[in-house]
Amino acid sequence: MKYLGLDLGSKTLGMALSDSSGIIASSYKIIRHNEEYERLLNEVVGEVEKLGIEAIVLGFPKNMNNTIGPKGELSLDFKDKLEKRLEIPIFLQDERLSTVSATNVLIDGGVSRKRRKKVVDSLAATIILQTYLDRKDKEK
16 A cells, blocks of 8 residues: 655645555655645645555644644644545544654754755655554554
8 A cells, every 4th residue: 555644834745655565654745835725735636646645644743742732733624625635544643753853863864954944844754654654564
């Protein structure tokens, strides 16, 4: 099964893809949207169709105390809108600290601050997707 991982931010959407067996996630691309969510939905639907995606894993930002804040509500709304336009499963994956983890990986790799800003959302989407794939694999 081929998965698409999404990290929805306020200005960008990081995307990651799994291999066709649904085991390994890798960074794919970043879409800048500046809160133009209808255009963003159209682009995601187009990518799903173009890539033959069979399921989506959407990052779900919860607060550290496990409550759902405004960003979590935005993700839930985005998920609902995607579900109305696509006939594939959409799973939520807790994404707490995924961007922090992605930033730390890039810093440890010696990536410049300017370059980090360009790739951090895609790497965060990769971490979200890989976390889901690892968890799913353990549940088998």
